[in-house]
Amino acid sequence: MKHTFTSRPLGQARVALFPLVLLNFISNGATVDKQALSEMNLGAANGVIVADFQDLETQDLFQRVPDHYKDLSWAASSWFYGEFANEPGQNYAALGSSNGTIAGIDGEDFYFDGADYWSRRTADAQGDFYFVLYHDGQLVYDGREVPGGRQRFDGAPQFFQPSYTGLVDIVALVFDGGGDDWDHLAMDNFQFRRSSPLCPADLNDDGLLNFFDVSAFLNAYNAMSPAADFTGDGVYNFFDVSAFLNAYNAGCP
Numbered sequence: 001m002k003h004t005f006t007s008r009p010l011g012q013a014r015v016a017l018f019p020l021v022l023l024n025f026i027s028n029g030a031t032v033d034k035q036a037l038s039e040m041n042l043g044a045a046n047g048v049i050v051a052d053f054q055d056l057e058t059q060d061l062f063q064r065v066p067d068h069y070k071d072l073s074w075a076a077s078s079w080f081y082g083e084f085a086n087e088p089g090q091n092y093a094a095l096g097s098s099n100g101t102i103a104g105i106d107g108e109d110f111y112f113d114g115a116d117y118w119s120r121r122t123a124d125a126q127g128d129f130y131f132v133l134y135h136d137g138q139l140v141y142d143g144r145e146v147p148g149g150r151q152r153f154d155g156a157p158q159f160f161q162p163s164y165t166g167l168v169d170i171v172a173l174v175f176d177g178g179g180d181d182w183d184h185l186a187m188d189n190f191q192f193r194r195s196s197p198l199c200p201a202d203l204n205d206d207g208l209l210n211f212f213d214v215s216a217f218l219n220a221y222n223a224m225s226p227a228a229d230f231t232g233d234g235v236y237n238f239f240d241v242s243a244f245l246n247a248y249n250a251g252c253p
Contacts, residue, residue: 049191062096064079072105076103079187080096093187094185095173100182102171107169112192115159116158126152126154127154127185128152131149131162132172135170141164201252203220204216
C-alpha cells in the first residue's frame with residue numbers, strides 16, 4: 001500500500017490529521033513502530049541539522065566550504081570540500097591548514113552534537129585531535145584538560161562528540177605534536193541544533209509541517225529526547241504534547 005501525505009509550506013493552513021494521530025498515539029500509550037516508519041520512509045532528524053556537503057556542487061579540485069553553509073560561519077576556517085575518489089558524488093570536508101573552526105553566524109548560539117572523522121591516508125592512517133568550544137567569548141570546554149578528551153581517529157569513519165552539551169558559538173579542533181594530523185583529517189555529517197529554532201514544530205528542518213515532524217516528535221517523546229521537551233522542564237508528559245501541537249497549529253513565519 002502506498003502512503004501519500006500532504007505537505008504544506010510554512011505559514012499556510014494545515015490539515016488536522018497529523019495532530020489527531022499524535023494525540024491518539026500518546027493517549028493510548030503507544031510506541032512508534034520504527035521499522036514501519038523506516039519502511040514508509042519517514043525518518044526524522046529530531047531537530048538535528050546535518051552538514052553533509054552533499055548539496056554543494058563538486059568540481060575537479062577541492063573548494064572552500066561556502067560561508068553561511070547550513071547557516072554556520074566557515075569563512076575564518078580552512079575547511080574544503082570534495083568527493084571521494086572511489087565514490088563520485090559523495091562529498092566530505094578536509095582541512096587546508098590547522099585552522100579548523102566552525103562558528104555561529106554573528107555569534108549565534110547552537111548545540112554541537114558531533115561529527116564523523118577519519119584519516120585520508122592509506123598508510124599510517126592514525127591521528128588525534130581535541131575539541132575546544134567557546135560561548136560568548138568564554139572557553140567552555142577544552143578537550144586537552146578533560147579525561148578522555150583526546151579523539152583518536154584512523155582510516156575508518158568514527159563518530160566523535162565532546163562531553164559538553166551546553167550552548168556554544170564556536171567549535172574548534174586543536175592538534176598536538178606541533179599541529180600534526182590536520183593534513184589528513186577528514187570530516188562529514190557535522191551535526192548541530194539551533195538554540196532558538198525559527199519554527200519549533202519543524203523538527204526535521206525541511207521548511208514543511210507534516211507527518212515527518214509528527215513522527216520526529218513521537219520518536220523523541222518515546223526516547224525522552226530533549227527535542228520533545230517543548231516545555232523545557234525535563235519532564236515528558238501531556239504538557240509537551242500540547243506545546244508541540246500549539247507550535248504546529250501556529251505555523252511558522
